[in-house]
Amino acid sequence: MSSAHTLLRRAGLGSALAAATVLTAAGVASAHVTVHPDSYAKGATDGALTFRVPDESDTASTTKVQLFLPTDHPLLGVLVSPHDGWTAKVTDTKLKTPVKTDDGTITDAVSEITWTGGKIGPGQYEDFDVAFGQLPDDTAQLSFKTLQTYSDGKIVRWIEEAASGDDEPENPAPVLKLTAADTTSVTTSKEASKTPAATTKASASDSTARGLGVAGLVVGVLGLAAGAFAVVRNRRTQ
Structure with a gap:
């Protein structure tokens, strides 16, 4: 649980830094509920999603947010990060098609998260963080239909695809796009595992070459010394 919360805090910080730029460039009037990041690798594990909800009303505040998670391609191991001023209600649903995992068969998954009790003022936005244990690997994208309720009773349905x-x-x-799993890190890891052995062999070769070179120099020096000694001796005997 603590690692999930740490991940959520990091995701929330990154989202907060990016939010000002996004909303300033697009303008609050043209904003809508979005998910960040907008893409993930298929079957990704231990990640987090941030759902950004802007208030587009000039006079009313957002008082309720209902997020519907897909159950035909469910997210497994969903956790909701505590959010100041808001109370989250998590609803589980029995899956029509159970999901088999390495830890067993999953028969239930989160189908809805409803946040109430807080307030998003006109021209403001709020980020809601959700952690997951595993994303599905059998679809190209996930759609998260959302209902946004205002203090004047108006409900905006972010449900069109x-x-x-x-x-x-x-x-x-x-919409969260699901991309092919990244194999670059695996390849790099395999290459890296081979590097130490190759380096060891190269080092051994270099050491051998240096040893032979030194031995050759020693033999050469001894030979020169022996020759010089013989010349001097011959001169003395003459």
């Missing part, structure tokens, strides 16, 4: 090639709908649901 654009078909491939279509323009973004008026009230799009946050």
